[in-house]
Amino acid sequence: MTGPGPFLPYGRQTIEEDDIAAVAEALRGDFLTTGPTVEAFETAFAAKVGAGHAVACSNGTASLHLAMLALGVGPGDSCIVPSITFLATANCAAYVGAEVVFADVDRDSGLMTPETLAEALSRATGPVKAVLPVHLRGDVCDLPGLARLADEAGAVLVEDAPHALGSKMDFGGGPERVGDCAHSAMASFSFHPVKTIATGEGGMLTTNDPALAARLKSLRSHGMTRPPGADPWVYEMAQPGFNYRLPDINCALGLSQLGKLDRFTARRRALSALYAERLAPLANAVRLAESPAGSDPALHLLCVLIDFQALGVTRAEVVARLAAAGIGSQVHYIPVHTQPYWRARNGDLDLPGAQAWYDRCLSLPLFPAMADGDVERVAAALEAALGL
Numbered sequence: 001m002t003g004p005g006p007f008l009p010y011g012r013q014t015i016e017e018d019d020i021a022a023v024a025e026a027l028r029g030d031f032l033t034t035g036p037t038v039e040a041f042e043t044a045f046a047a048k049v050g051a052g053h054a055v056a057c058s059n060g061t062a063s064l065h066l067a068m069l070a071l072g073v074g075p076g077d078s079c080i081v082p083s084i085t086f087l088a089t090a091n092c093a094a095y096v097g098a099e100v101v102f103a104d105v106d107r108d109s110g111l112m113t114p115e116t117l118a119e120a121l122s123r124a125t126g127p128v129k130a131v132l133p134v135h136l137r138g139d140v141c142d143l144p145g146l147a148r149l150a151d152e153a154g155a156v157l158v159e160d161a162p163h164a165l166g167s168k169m170d171f172g173g174g175p176e177r178v179g180d181c182a183h184s185a186m187a188s189f190s191f192h193p194v195k196t197i198a199t200g201e202g203g204m205l206t207t208n209d210p211a212l213a214a215r216l217k218s219l220r221s222h223g224m225t226r227p228p229g230a231d232p233w234v235y236e237m238a239q240p241g242f243n244y245r246l247p248d249i250n251c252a253l254g255l256s257q258l259g260k261l262d263r264f265t266a267r268r269r270a271l272s273a274l275y276a277e278r279l280a281p282l283a284n285a286v287r288l289a290e291s292p293a294g295s296d297p298a299l300h301l302l303c304v305l306i307d308f309q310a311l312g313v314t315r316a317e318v319v320a321r322l323a324a325a326g327i328g329s330q331v332h333y334i335p336v337h338t339q340p341y342w343r344a345r346n347g348d349l350d351l352p353g354a355q356a357w358y359d360r361c362l363s364l365p366l367f368p369a370m371a372d373g374d375v376e377r378v379a380a381a382l383e384a385a386l387g388l
Contacts, residue, residue, distance in 0.1 A: 008365040008374060009328040011194035011301070014264065019256045026252035033247035034221075041251035042204070044258055049165075049179030051187070051206035053213035056251060057220045060162045060190025062244040063203035064092035067158050067186050068130065069241075070215040073098050077129035080120045080155070082112040083335040083354040085134040089160050090336050092132075099126060102337040102349060107356035108290040108305065110136045114145035116353065121153055128155040135164035135178060136332070137289060138196075138268075138297035143183035144171050157183065162190030165197065166265035166298035179206045186212065191250075194367075196264055196300055197257035199250040220244040265298035267368040272299050274375040275364070279304065282379075285311060285388055289361070301332055302366035304382075308359075311386055315362065321385035327378055330363045 026037055038056055046054035057063050073079060075097035081090045083102045090100045103112050103120035112133045121128060131150040133141040143159070150157045161167075164178040179187045189195075191202035207213050218225050223241030227234060246254075257264075279286055289303040308315050315331070322329050335354040336342060364378050 005326050005377065007326045007328065008370070008378065009367075010330045010363050010365050012367050012369070013193040013198040014260075014368045015198070016260075019253055022252045022256040023249055026249050029248070031248045033249075034245055035248040037248040037251040037255065038246060041246075041254045041258070044255060045204055046206060048258060048261065049187075049206055050177045051179055051181050052208040053206065053210060055205045055207075055213055055216040055220065056246040056254075057203045057205065057216075057244040058246055059201045060188060060192065060203040061088040061092065062220070062242070063188040063190070063205045064088055064132075064158075064160065065095050065242070066216050066219050066244060067188060067205060068092050068096045068098070069219050070212055071130060071156055071158075071185070073129045076126055078124045078126045079130045079132060080117060080124070080128060081132050081336070082116070082134050082136075083337045083349075083351050084110045084136060084333055084357055085160065085336060086333060087336060087339070089132055089134060090342065093130070098129065100342065100346075101128070102342070102346070102351065102354075104351040104353040105136075105357060106290070106292075107353040109139060109292055110289060110303070110357045110361070111139060111141050111292060112146065114142055114149055117146055117149050121149065124153075128153045130158055131155050132158050132160050134160040135167065135297075137301040137303050138163045138167045138299040139289070139291050140164060140167055140169040140178060140295040140297065142171070142292065142294070143169070147183040156185045159184045159187040161187045162192070162195055162203075163300035164297065165189055165195065165300075166261055166268075168296040168298075169294050170296070171294045181206055181208050185209065191254060191257075194300075196268070196298065197254065197261055199246070199254040199257070202246050202250050202254060264368045267370075268298050268300075268366060271366055271368075271370055271372075271375060272297075272302060274372060275302055275366075275379070278375055278379045282383065282388060285386060286382065299366060302364045303332060303361050304364060305357075305360040306362055306386070311388075313386060318362070318382075318385045322381055325381040325384070327381045328365060331358070331361060332363050334358060
C-alpha cells in the first residue's frame, strides 16, 4: 500500500492571502453585519449564475428553510425529496410542518429522475407544494423533465444545489448555468468550507421572481419590512421571520472567493478528468458515478461506486486502509428515509435505487489545491485497499 504522506481529506477550503486581506478590510470597515458587502456579494453572485436576484443567508440549511417559508409551505402540504441527500433537504419541510415523500434515485448517478419523481408523486397523500431535486456531487438533474411533472402536480420546483456552483448544462436549448432558475422558482446554495467556494458558513438563494426575493429578504431578518416613505426607524412585521442574516465579514470572504470560481471549477474539472483516466483500467471493480446527459458538472464530490461484497472487503475496511495511507474518504449519503425519525413517520420504504447507491458509494479527495500527483496517490492507495 502507498505509504502515508500529507493527509488528503475528501474536501477542504482553499483560502489564499487575498481572501484573508478581504476579511481584514471588512473588519476595519464600519459594518460587521447587514452592511454594503452583503448586497455586493448578492449582486455579484446573481450575475455569476445568471439569475435575476440572489439573497444571502446564514447557511445552506437556512436557505432551504427560507424557501419553504417564502412559498407558504405548511401543515397539510407535502414536499418530495430524494432519499440520497443531506438531512437538511428533508428537514426544511419538517421545520414548516409539511410531510416529506421520499423519492428514489438512479442507482448509478444518485439523482432524482422524472421516473422516480413520478413514482413518489403517486405515493403522496396530500397536495404536493414543492419538489426539491438535489444536484448530487455537482451533476445536474433533468430539470425540464422534473419541472414538467412538478407543474402538472401543482408543485413548485426548488433546486437544492450546494454541490453544483459552477456546473453547467444543456438540455437541448443551449448552455445554461446552475442557479439561473430557468426551470425552477429558486436554487439554494451553501458556502460551507468543503463546497466550491467558502464563507465559513453561509448560504444563498437565487430566483428570477422579484416578489419572491423580497419575501426571502424579509424572512431572513425577523420578517421585517420598511414601508415606503416611512420614517427611517419604522418597520413592520407581517409574519414572524428568523435571524438568518449573513454578516459582512463572511460576505467579504465570499466576494473574494467568487472571483476565483472559474479557476476553482477548472481545477476540479481537470482533477476529475485525471481520476477518470486513472481509474478506467479498474472499471470492473471501481467506476465513477454516472453523469447524466446534458450535465457538465464542476464536481464538488468525486464519488466512485464499488461492489465491496464482490471484492470480499467491507467499506469500513477500505476506509480504514485509506486513512492509514493518509487518504480521507466519506460516504454521501446514508439514505435519509432510513433515519429513525423518518422511519417512525413513514414506515419502512423500499427505494432500491437509493439502497444500491448507498451500498456502493465512496467519496475520494477532490479540492482545487490537490496536485496532479495526488490523484495517482489516491488511486494507488485505493487499489491496495481493495486488494487489486
